[in-house]
């Protein structure tokens with residue numbers, strides 16, 4: 001029996017007759033949670049968000065309530081800003097755009113509540129440059145919400161003012177990193193800032209306290225206000241509360257986006273019960289569970305995790321790839337991460353050298369160039385992988401690749417360093433024989449089963 005989706009954020013998305021117009025949103029109870037929030041005190045809403053256990057849906061999974069708690073409205077002499085991170089550039093991730101394209105008012109309502117809770121009067125939605133239609137939809141939704149007094153001066157009959165502006169990026173992945181985003185919003189080159197001292201909550205936009213949250217995170221706020229933090233915390237599993245929008249791509253019969261309670265299903269259930277199994281009845285080879293920067297998980301590997309028994313006690317367990325529950329803590333315990341919710345499935349016909357080479361091209365292109373290990377290292381990794389892929393590998397390339405990656409991770413200004421090193425570190429170690437075969441000039445080890453031809457990874461660049 002397939003596990004049922006729990007559609008909280010995507011409740012109305014893709015429902016027949018549901019549109020982006022404010023009248024439709026109001027018909028479905030829209031902006032009621034804002035009105036309820038406005039009867040509460042801001043700190044009480046922050047307290048509810050803390051109780052809810054909501055963790056950020058943008059990548060790091062940081063506690064939303066704790067992040068908000070860093071801002072003390074009473075101590076601030078400067079204005080506080082809210083930024084919605086709608087850059088969504090992590091390969092394999094395509095959930096935020098669904099919300100923006102299909103339910104923009106849900107995001108605006110969540111943002112208006114977040115503004116009120118944190119004494120913010122000016123907020124921005126930083127949207128990825130390629131989402132041209134998304135930006136237009138948001139502009140229209142903001143105009144509609146202003147016309148109905150849910151945004152602008154004196155929202156919903158109160159004396160509280162909230163303005164939200166859409167700011168379009170120019171299509172750079174690094175603009176998704178919160179401090180790079182802030183630099184870009186200030187009109188500068190998006191060089192991430194060094195932390196400390198430039199934590200957004202302290203020295204953010206215009207050197208003022210700033211909250212940066214992901215689209216899905218902010219949508220959750222209205223649901224927390226609606227049901228209360230304690231009820232929200234009952235969804236999902238302890239420390240991994242609420243629902244999560246999962247984006248599945250790659251070698252499954254039915255890719256797409258789905259919403260489940262966090263940890264309610266395993267990787268195997270997602271692939272087999274929800275996505276119709278591996279394409280063409282082939283075998284599972286590997287899964288990247290949290291966007292392309294997450295470490296790859298290999299079929300056949302065993303992972304030691306902590307699991308809660310029905311009596312509440314914790315036991316140590318060893319499980320396989322398909323038995324991993326999709327929650328933040330378990331995926332971290334496997335050495336990978338839940339990241340952005342982008343789950344990339346690879347079957348037995350995938351050549352891991354080609355796959356990693358494809359990922360490396362992306363990261364080499366997107367490095368902002370500020371730190372030497374990342375700027376130079378990402379390019380070296382791309383070049384080494386390119387020559388391995390095209391039959392020009394050197395015998396010591398496998399060790400060299402690993403060495404370059406090890407010298408990037410942990411040695412850079414922002415977490416892009418890890419984002420480009422982790423795929424290399426994990427692919428090269430877990431699929432060592434495939435990389436060594438190429439390095440020694442023995443070509444691909446790709447299994448050919450039932451006469452199937454290898455499924456080639458599309459080429460995006462030549463060197």
Ligand SMILES: Cc1cc2nc3c(=O)[nH]c(=O)nc-3n(C[C@H](O)[C@H](O)[C@H](O)COP(=O)(O)O)c2cc1C
Pocket residue numbers: 055056057058059060061062064085086087088089090173174175176177178179212213214215217218414415416419
């Ligand atoms: C290289 C890099 C790219 C990122 N891209 C995104 C992105 O596209 N969208 C996003 O919400 N967060 C992205 N993040 C995470 C943000 O820096 C930040 O942690 C997040 O927006 C905070 O929101 P949350 O707490 O609601 O998850 C990225 C981080 C890094 C290091």
Ligand code: SF4
Pocket residue numbers: 174191192366367368369370371372374375412413414415416417
């Ligand atoms: S790690 Fe890479 S992307 Fe981040 S600041 Fe350094 S060079 Fe730029």
